[in-house]
Amino acid sequence: MSNSAKKTKEMEQYELETGKQAIWQGKTTKGFLRWKEGEKDYYADKKRISVYVSSETERNWQEFINSHKISSFSKLIRESVNYYIKERSKFGGNIFTDLEISGESKMTHILKERLTTIKGFSQLLLEKYSDSLNDEIKSIINNVLNETKQLENKFIVKLEEKELKPTLYDVLLIEDDLSTVDLLQNYFESKGYSIKGVLTGVKGIEELRMSKPKLILLDIILPDISGFEICKNVKSHELLMNIPVFYLTAVPGSKVEEKIEETKANGYILKPFDLPDLEFLFEYL
Incomplete structure (x- = not known):
């Protein structure tokens, strides 16, 4: 036919x-x-x-x-x-819901809960049955308490070290156009700032699970997750909400303006742009 x-x-x-x-x-x-x-x-x-x-x-x-x-x-x-x-479904209600307890930290979180239970029952044994326990049993229970406290302190130190880990870069760029990523990487690096560019929303989320940049530049139309959705979730998460987020987009300004209040973005830059249009961003770095 x-x-x-x-x-x-x-x-x-x-x-x-x-x-x-x-x-x-x-x-x-x-x-x-x-x-x-x-x-x-x-x-x-x-x-x-x-x-x-x-x-x-x-x-x-x-x-x-x-x-x-x-x-x-x-x-x-x-x-x-x-x-x-x-x-x-990978992210639940907020795409950063599990940010604090993902991966290794999640395992630490579970172990700390179990250690709390062990400590609690050990302390109850000493308090309720102290008169009926011989010195050897009391010594064993006290050793258990001491060991759990030491183990818990190691977890706390490890978590604090992870949380205090310095940011690997200044700017996170989430943009699906490779030429724009290359341009901005060269521009910010020439100004003395480090920048990480990713091509999808999912990759951007993965980066925010590991690092806390000083500034986020975010395209709106991405191949997987809307930039509006990403920004709204960043601004509603207590660990990320203070990071300035600026849209970098070809979407008409009037359409972006409609979403600024809802998504709580700090502003936007329309494509095509001139490099001097980006200079105000250095105030956030």
Whole structure:
């Protein structure tokens, strides 16, 4: 079937029922052929959900579908939602919820709870049964208490050392355009400041789990998580909320202004920008 072939009414009915295309890249789809042969029971347990979007959004989605060879809007939406659910479930309500007790610190947190229990029961034994315990048993219990206290102190020292670890860089740049990352890395380094550039929101979150930069420059449209969402979570987390966050974006200024109060960003810089436009950022470094 050629690209110029007209869709039949049967094809239109198929697309209406399933949300899938009957013709893709000039060929009749296998899905339509199966549907035509009577395999309609495949859709019996499926529910159709309609999505209303602007013409501009539809064009953007269609361009993405064409460039990535995705067969239908329906498949794009399903895969996008599944990806979002999978990624969002990693972070819970706030994408930085587990920041303080992730990895090694989480294990330390659990061990400290167990040590508290051991200490508590040991102290209760000495207080409630002191008269009935011989000196040897009392000595053993006291040794247990001393050992748990020493172990707990080691954990506390280790955590404090980790928390006081100096920041590895001054600026965290979360930006999916590699040329912009290269430009800003060269610019800030020429001014004597260290900068870390990452290309996705998830990578930016990982960096903020390990380090606390003096300044965050944040693109709004990222391939995984919205910059608005990242900023809102940074500003609602007690360990990160005082870090200045500036959007670096091609989104119209009026749209950014609408989100400034909600996300609590410190400001924004619109693309295209001139390097002198960035000089005010040095006040935060």
